Amino acid sequence: MSINNHKIESPKDRQNRHKAMEAVKLLNSIKEDFKHPIKSMDYFYDLFEKVYCKHESLHDDKVKIGTMCIQIPSEIIYALDGVPVRLCNGFYTDDEIGSDLLPQKSCPLIKATVGHFASDNFTDRPNIVFSPTTCDQKTKAGSIIEHFGHTVIDVDFPRTKESEESREYWRRSVRKFTENLSRFQGKKLTRKNLKNAITKVGYAQSLYHEVSKYRQDEIVSISGTDVFLLTNAFFFDKIDKWIEAMETLIDELEMRSREQINVANKLSPRIIYTGSPPVFPNYKIPHILEQSDAVIVADETCSSNRMFNDMVAVDEWLVNDMIDSISDKYLKACTCPVFTKNNDRIRRIINLVKQYKADGVVYQAFAGCTVYELEQRSVLEAMEKEGIPILYLESDYSPSQGGQLSTRIEAFIESLKTRRRNKK
Numbered sequence: 233m234s235i236n237n238h239k240i241e242s243p244k245d246r247q248n249r250h251k252a253m254e255a256v257k258l259l260n261s262i263k264e265d266f267k268h269p270i271k272s273m274d275y276f277y278d279l280f281e282k283v284y285c286k287h288e289s290l291h292d293d294k295v296k297i298g299t300m301c302i303q304i305p306s307e308i309i310y311a312l313d314g315v316p317v318r319l320c321n322g323f324y325t326d327d328e329i330g331s332d333l334l335p336q337k338s339c340p341l342i343k344a345t346v347g348h349f350a351s352d353n354f355t356d357r358p359n360i361v362f363s364p365t366t367c368d369q370k371t372k373a374g375s376i377i378e379h380f381g382h383t384v385i386d387v388d389f390p391r392t393k394e395s396e397e398s399r400e401y402w403r404r405s406v407r408k409f410t411e412n413l414s415r416f417q418g419k420k421l422t423r424k425n426l427k428n429a430i431t432k433v434g435y436a437q438s439l440y441h442e443v444s445k446y447r448q449d450e451i452v453s454i455s456g457t458d459v460f461l462l463t464n465a466f467f468f469d470k471i472d473k474w475i476e477a478m479e480t481l482i483d484e485l486e487m488r489s490r491e492q493i494n495v496a497n498k499l500s501p502r503i504i505y506t507g508s509p510p511v512f513p514n515y516k517i518p519h520i521l522e523q524s525d526a527v528i529v530a531d532e533t534c535s536s537n538r539m540f541n542d543m544v545a546v547d548e549w550l551v552n553d554m555i556d557s558i559s560d561k562y563l564k565a566c567t568c569p570v571f572t573k574n575n576d577r578i579r580r581i582i583n584l585v586k587q588y589k590a591d592g593v594v595y596q597a598f599a600g601c602t603v604y605e606l607e608q609r610s611v612l613e614a615m616e617k618e619g620i621p622i623l624y625l626e627s628d629y630s631p632s633q634g635g636q637l638s639t640r641i642e643a644f645i646e647s648l649k650t651r652r653r654n655k656k
């Protein structure tokens with residue numbers, strides 16, 4: 233316990249206060265720094281404030297299904313009347329708590345996720361957790377979380393993607409996940425509830441694609457930091473509210489596009505962002521990039537683009553066929569470097585560069601994330617071959633690294649600007 237303003241402050245209150253300070257610092261800086269703010273982004277700013285500063289629950293009337301990674305199909309959770317709550321965490325406060333429990337060299341996202349469970353300061357505490365065996369650290373984190381009194385169920389994930397065997401292996405895992413969740417919820421999947429859920433999630437995905445169209449234009453109507461915020465909101469928001477807010481945002485982007493309102497400058501380099509996922513409020517690199525006169529026009533990360541990229545393609549609207557189609561979509565869309573070969577990721581980055589007329593790529597890996605660190609060489613070589621400038625950065629959640637990163641980012645942006653000028 234510590235004394236603050238003559239009141240006794242419990243460790244939990246202190247952690248919540250620190251997290252609220254992290255959240256407010258980022259939100260204020262986003263709101264104040266960028267020219268021509270978007271009015272309808274207020275919904276998302278308020279949502280993060282509500283959850284992380286006021287500690288208001290969004291789902292106290294629902295069963296919360298915690299997901300340790302993007303690979304758990306939200307369509308099946310919605311169909312079985314649960315709410316998916318993605319547990320990937322971006323708070324430095326939680327990272328510090330997790331640092332006392334895990335090896336120092338662990339990935340900050342894992343430390344923060346474990347730290348969150350250790351401090352147990354959830355606004356929407358998960359009733360059960362599903363943990364896909366993707367990267368080694370995620371896999372181990374699931375079993376560590378169990379020690380804090382949570383029910384954690386592993387979902388076997390293949391480490392190869394191309395073979396028929398891995399496809400079948402994953403389909404079986406998703407069927408087993410469905411059985412486990414169905415038993416937990418005491419509900420059955422029906423054609424109707426699963427079709428409705430696929431349709432709703434598909435519609436949410438289509439809204440993300442609508443927003444992305446405005447980022448392909450020469451005049452960019454929305455910053456990359458704002459887009460990370462709205463995609464991160466999808467981790468935990470009520471889906472109907474999120475859809476409504478996105479529809480309002482699209483109307484405003486249409487108006488901004490007609491009025492040629494640009495969030496960047498004419499010479500601002502257009503960036504594709506890839507690597508370890510930016511999770512609120514750890515937007516350190518995206519934020520430095522956009523404060524240094526670049527604009528992120530698209531990304532290849534699991535906290536944004538990868539969640540919305542591929543749609544479920546159903547041939548027959550029968551329960552088993554729908555489950556298989558959902559499984560295929562999740563495996564196909566995943567370009568996480570946990571796979572042995574990951575050529576899809578390279579292809580996707582190159583396509584994004586072309587589609588969004590980008591000037592360069594920024595590849596960020598969390599210190600301690602071996603798979604993103606290991607994959608940097610193949611991505612760097614592929615970009616070099618294509619003549620695409622790329623900057624590789626290693627970072628963590630600590631607030632102290634800013635100056636060093638800024639210098640490298642600014643030098644990269646200057647080189648992209650010179651390249652642009654020379655092209656004219």
Ligand code: SF4
Nearest residue numbers: 301302366367534568
């Ligand atoms: S980086 Fe990979 S393992 Fe980690 S949350 Fe994203 S998709 Fe899952």
Ligand code: SF4
Nearest residue numbers: 339341367369508601
């Ligand atoms: S950033 Fe790396 S270590 Fe962390 S969850 Fe993703 S793949 Fe795993």
